[in-house]
Amino acid sequence: MKIVPLTILLAVLCAGCSKQETASAPVASTPAAAPAVKIDPATAGSISGVVSFKGTVPKLSTLDMSADPGCPPKAQPAEAALVKGGKLANAFIYVKAGLPAGSFEIPAEPVVLTQKGCRYQPRVMGIMAGQKFKVTNTDTADHNIHNMPGANPEWNESQMPTDQPIIKTFAKPEMMMVLQCNQHPWMRAYVNVMTHPFYAVSGDDGSFQIANLPPGDYTLVAVHEKFGEQTLQVKVAPKGSAKAAFTFAPQ
Numbered sequence: 001m002k003i004v005p006l007t008i009l010l011a012v013l014c015a016g017c018s019k020q021e022t023a024s025a026p027v028a029s030t031p032a033a034a035p036a037v038k039i040d041p042a043t044a045g046s047i048s049g050v051v052s053f054k055g056t057v058p059k060l061s062t063l064d065m066s067a068d069p070g071c072p073p074k075a076q077p078a079e080a081a082l083v084k085g086g087k088l089a090n091a092f093i094y095v096k097a098g099l100p101a102g103s104f105e106i107p108a109e110p111v112v113l114t115q116k117g118c119r120y121q122p123r124v125m126g127i128m129a130g131q132k133f134k135v136t137n138t139d140t141a142d143h144n145i146h147n148m149p150g151a152n153p154e155w156n157e158s159q160m161p162t163d164q165p166i167i168k169t170f171a172k173p174e175m176m177m178v179l180q181c182n183q184h185p186w187m188r189a190y191v192n193v194m195t196h197p198f199y200a201v202s203g204d205d206g207s208f209q210i211a212n213l214p215p216g217d218y219t220l221v222a223v224h225e226k227f228g229e230q231t232l233q234v235k236v237a238p239k240g241s242a243k244a245a246f247t248f249a250p251q
Contacts, residue, residue, distance in 0.1 A: 037102035039212055045236040048209040049244035051202040051222055053088040057081060058226070058250060063186045070141025070161075071118035071184065078186070079123055081226050087206030088248055090124045091224045092176070092192050094199035095210065096231070098218035104196045110134040110167070113179070113189060115143045115159070120179065120189035124225070126199040127191060129173055135159065135166040144182040150174055152193065156182070176223060190225055215240070222246040 060078035065071035082089040110132035114121045118141055127133055137143050137159045146156040151172040159166055170177075170193040181187035192199065200208040202222075215238045223229040227248040236242045 034103040037100050037104055039214055043215055043238040044212045045215060045238065045240040045242065046209060046211040046213060047220060047234055047236060047242045047244055049246070050206040051088045051091040051208065052086055052206055052245065052247045053083045053249070054086070054247050055249045057083045065118050065184070068118065068141050068184065070139055082204070084204055088224065089202055089204045089206065091202040091222045091246065092124050092126065092199065093202065093208050093210065093220065093222045094126065094192065094194060095196065096219045096221045098216050099196055099198065100214060106130045107197070112136065115139055118184050118187060120187055122201065124190045124201050125192070126194055126201065127170065128197060129171055129193050129195055130169055133168045133170065137161050137163065142183065146180055146182050148178045148180070150177070152177070176225065220244055224248060227251055
């Protein structure tokens with residue numbers, strides 16, 4: 001009978017143990033996606049209101065765009081603080097807390113930023129993370145779109161009038177991300193990347209509405225590029241129409 005050396009026998013036994021341990025090791029699982037939030041239309045309500053301004057409106061300088069023949073030749077008013085009849089436009093209003101846990105459906109249609117009259121239109125906007133962001137140029141001037149993010153990747157792209165739209169997405173939530181044109185430094189817009197669709201921008205009359213909200217107690221925030229941020233607590237009853245009013249002042 002052939003005798004197997006002890007060192008070889010131990011090596012075989014250790015190899016078997018190693019294979020057995022490897023085979024039985026747990027496999028890391030992919031984290032489960034957050035469940036989708038379903039809004040019951042039979043109980044959904046809304047928040048509507050107005051953003052006002054009290055005090056002396058800051059005097060804004062006019063914009064000289066005449067150096068570029070593709071821009072308006074006459075001086076244009078700045079738009080950092082649009083106040084009319086005591087009402088403030090371009091405040092971004094959103095639900096900060098109180099929503100049910102889970103994920104919300106991303107709209108299929110893109111949010112569109114248009115370059116017209118050598119300005120970005122709209123100046124303030126909201127978009128959901130993962131939603132398409134479409135940039136178009138209706139001017140005869142060449143433009144440059146440069147985002148300056150804090151959480152999302154930075155990009156900087158030129159766009160001539162004949163170019164196709166630029167399509168981007170933002171993966172991470174971020175408030176008041178600046179977009180500017182490096183060729184026309186007065187061109188500026190603010191993008192708010194959200195995880196839900198419950199936001200609005202105040203119009204020329206200061207009004208806003210956030211619809212299709214489930215009943216609940218919410219923290220509502222209004223933020224303005226020049227006048228800062230305000231917070232309110234708002235209760236939405238089943239099928240209710242809650243009201244909210246913000247008043248900003250010079251800083």
